[in-house]
Amino acid sequence: MLIAKTPIFAGCLRFGVVNVRRVRFSVSSNMAKSKFEYVRNFETDDTCLRNCYIVVRLDGRNFHRFSEQHNFTKPNDNRALGLMSRSARSVMEDMEDVVIAYGQSDEFSFVFKRNSTLFRRRASKLMTHVTSQFSSSYVFYWREFFGEQPLLYPPSFDGRVVLYPTNHNLRDYLSWRQADCHFNNLYNTVFWTLVQTGGLSTAQAEDRLKGTVAADKNEILFSEFNINYNNESALHKKGTTLIWTKQNETVTKCIKVSNEEEEKEVSVIRSRRRVQAHYCDIIGEQFWDEHPDILEDDAH
Amino acid sequence: MLIAKTPIFAGCLRFGVVNVRRVRFSVSSNMAKSKFEYVRNFETDDTCLRNCYIVVRLDGRNFHRFSEQHNFTKPNDNRALGLMSRSARSVMEDMEDVVIAYGQSDEFSFVFKRNSTLFRRRASKLMTHVTSQFSSSYVFYWREFFGEQPLLYPPSFDGRVVLYPTNHNLRDYLSWRQADCHFNNLYNTVFWTLVQTGGLSTAQAEDRLKGTVAADKNEILFSEFNINYNNESALHKKGTTLIWTKQNETVTKCIKVSNEEEEKEVSVIRSRRRVQAHYCDIIGEQFWDEHPDILEDDAH
């Protein structure tokens, strides 16, 4: 709402053209525009409550159809999971206030640090920017994961913002998503084993699993197909957790030594944050003990 | 919030795997999950007020830099504008409740009909879905407009939702955007003519235009460069307006005639809605008189 006073055109080009919109000197000099400009006031404020973790969760839209049409392998397609992770990394690298992201299947959650002031904590800005960056990355990086298999149409994700006031609540949120991953993956593993190896129709497999609990499903896998679920891929069982890690890298720099004509080559150690993927349990304490910097203390 | 009773697996596959998440029978059968599931209740309702036009406006993020890096021509790049329109069409075809969309420069506004119940009018769903579809389309259709020139990185758009209660307010909103388009384009046309043809530096051009009104700019163009601004491209002066039009198309169908073995080939006329682009004034009455179906009467 601030009106830039001077100088008006501090290099604010847009589209290779001078963007006069944001500087708004138009207000006084253009009658027609100012007559309509009251419509701005219909925008509402959607600032997120302070000192809460802001979670943006994305979900694929109609991804059942999408996965069918792109021949995703069942029950898990590692190319598709890799592309999800790559897109999520793209979001984190663009918004460094994301302290942890967790994904499984066609969903991904991004957690902003509780005192983030990014986009002045406006929910709409946060969720649309995450969704946009993720969606354009998904198409952009498709070839890295699917090679020559063409992407048939632009996919879509929807997003939402949820706030969590305490560390306890936030960890329960992440635990909820990981428990969901586990639950679905166990089901799907048995289901598709019954179909692909056991020769059942999908209707028969569904029928077979009706009413079974986790122990029953483990038993079917083990006794009928000699599969120990514990040995299945951690990526599938646990989903993908992305966090920041600091890495030291040695770089060679040319440094101008004063009073000398020449530059000197020196090796310097530089600390750099990188996004790192984990495929481990995040429900228990161990992960959080090992990465104490992700969450801030509630007591400030 | 409804829990599906029966049948649980009515074909709700996701990722080629049975999606058990949405049917939620997990609640009772899975202790760990139900323990965490309370976190759902932290989601808030953001239903848009009924009987208002819902406008979702997208803006390119850092598009100045983006346009520089992709060598957009100045003051307008028709490839870029075409790609914006193509992406907007993709949004409209996906969400038929959008009755009109208007775009210029790196922004696009989508107007949902005032009684739309899409996504139960939830603001977050509406704005993230529009943003996602637009963003993935922008990358997907890039080659159609830029050919072999590579897209260097995934672009990003942010979005917002604004509600307008009356036709009058909505038309003022669209007028505001088109007046903005006109205003910027006149400025940019003179600015880049001064630079590209007149040989001024950008700083000199800026200086030259300081304090000038529309008439002054028209005069510079005409007297110094023999350019009549009125003859400039309508796309640049007026932006792009997308609406639905009904088109009749003749299709050949095979129809089974009762009591006969054979099918007959017949020609039938089918009415189909298509997105159509206009580059005309939408501030005055003419456009609205010619397309009376876009807006609903306030009086219901």
Added chain:
Amino acid sequence: MLIAKTPIFAGCLRFGVVNVRRVRFSVSSNMAKSKFEYVRNFETDDTCLRNCYIVVRLDGRNFHRFSEQHNFTKPNDNRALGLMSRSARSVMEDMEDVVIAYGQSDEFSFVFKRNSTLFRRRASKLMTHVTSQFSSSYVFYWREFFGEQPLLYPPSFDGRVVLYPTNHNLRDYLSWRQADCHFNNLYNTVFWTLVQTGGLSTAQAEDRLKGTVAADKNEILFSEFNINYNNESALHKKGTTLIWTKQNETVTKCIKVSNEEEEKEVSVIRSRRRVQAHYCDIIGEQFWDEHPDILEDDAH
């Protein structure tokens, strides 16, 4: 959020004492206070959408118990209804942007003009102020309606804000409340006639009315008790509608005539707005035709 610069103490006394709170020079001069002041930022904006009618509706809390304990006559207590109206008038006189108020039973709705900027359209301010003024008035004016019968404890009302974008919607809202009044009053009239005159127990009366429609109830009243419902009190059948009316009143003023020592007494006609109660139908057109100034045209 503005900080008054100078002069700091322009007579802003509160409680007969200088109120330094609002002028906030404390920020710089008081360490302890500024350390805590960040908590202000947890307040959220709840501005009502522009160009919509703002309706604040109040409902009595536990008014069944309240009416029992204060021996309200059944089915309608004119003292109680009068006190509700008096309190509503007190609200309107305090907030002149209320263009119409409608009440029945223990509820009252207040409609603010669609472009009101009172309290900067903040929903919380509007609803709490209406509720507060109404509640304190209810106790304050109790004696005017109930005389020596004591008020046993302070009553309570809850409130809410609802927005209506068009005249059509607003009139449907008011129609909804008046249809509710009619519906309840017909039921209650028959019910209590069956009990008080017909000698039925409340359970028997309830049973008797189960499944009856309006025509049945009218018939019971007429054939069994010789009561024509149409002749019942308009206040009870239609509820109370409060609007502003302009009245001219002749007042005597002393005017100083220039060049003369003396003042002259003159009669002047002064126009004054007053709250006026109506007990008529507000669902049909007649009322609105007779009072065209209450609503603004949607088309602005």
Added chain:
Amino acid sequence: MLIAKTPIFAGCLRFGVVNVRRVRFSVSSNMAKSKFEYVRNFETDDTCLRNCYIVVRLDGRNFHRFSEQHNFTKPNDNRALGLMSRSARSVMEDMEDVVIAYGQSDEFSFVFKRNSTLFRRRASKLMTHVTSQFSSSYVFYWREFFGEQPLLYPPSFDGRVVLYPTNHNLRDYLSWRQADCHFNNLYNTVFWTLVQTGGLSTAQAEDRLKGTVAADKNEILFSEFNINYNNESALHKKGTTLIWTKQNETVTKCIKVSNEEEEKEVSVIRSRRRVQAHYCDIIGEQFWDEHPDILEDDAH
């Protein structure tokens, strides 16, 4: 949103009349009503974020004028402060989820326990009910504090809801209000001493205090008027803090002894919660150490 199935009239009388509104069987049986009932859907959800402290703060409207007209003594009127406290107690007794309330001057804050589900955490219900109960109590208990001095007109308070996610934030909120109390009271004490004892005009007193810090004000009081601010009333310096305390009370009960004709009188100890007022520091640790039950641990 639940529709009562059976029995419809389980004693839900309102105003001594059967309240059919809430049971809503009207929907199907009353055409006119159902035609309008869609307007209900314009209400929006304003549920407060879970696991946050909900603070409702009330402020007197135009209380400077009110205090002048009712001759409040300066700088503090103990009758007025007592009436504020009495009204606040009335609110707490009505809503037992309020765990602490703090008041000073013409304002009072009510803190609901962080997991309260009162009114399903709807902000509008919470703030209007607090405001209503407070306002009607203020008028109701006026005579208890002001005796025969008449209340001239119904006073008004406005309210707001603010959420605080952690204990730390909540305590900072309360500290902010108490620091405000201290700051204002010190100023007002010196100001009115200069006027009432020192014989300065209000303008002179204002001038005298311009630019002074706390130490200066203490010095003026001590050296010029022999007043030690520390000995001033705790009520004025610290404001009023209301909390719940459990009290044991011995009550005599008649108990029927089995197999005997007679009842026996026995003394039983009954635990009862009462609202208790404190006039002490709530910024430091001591108060919170002494009352560990007011706040819940952030970690759940």
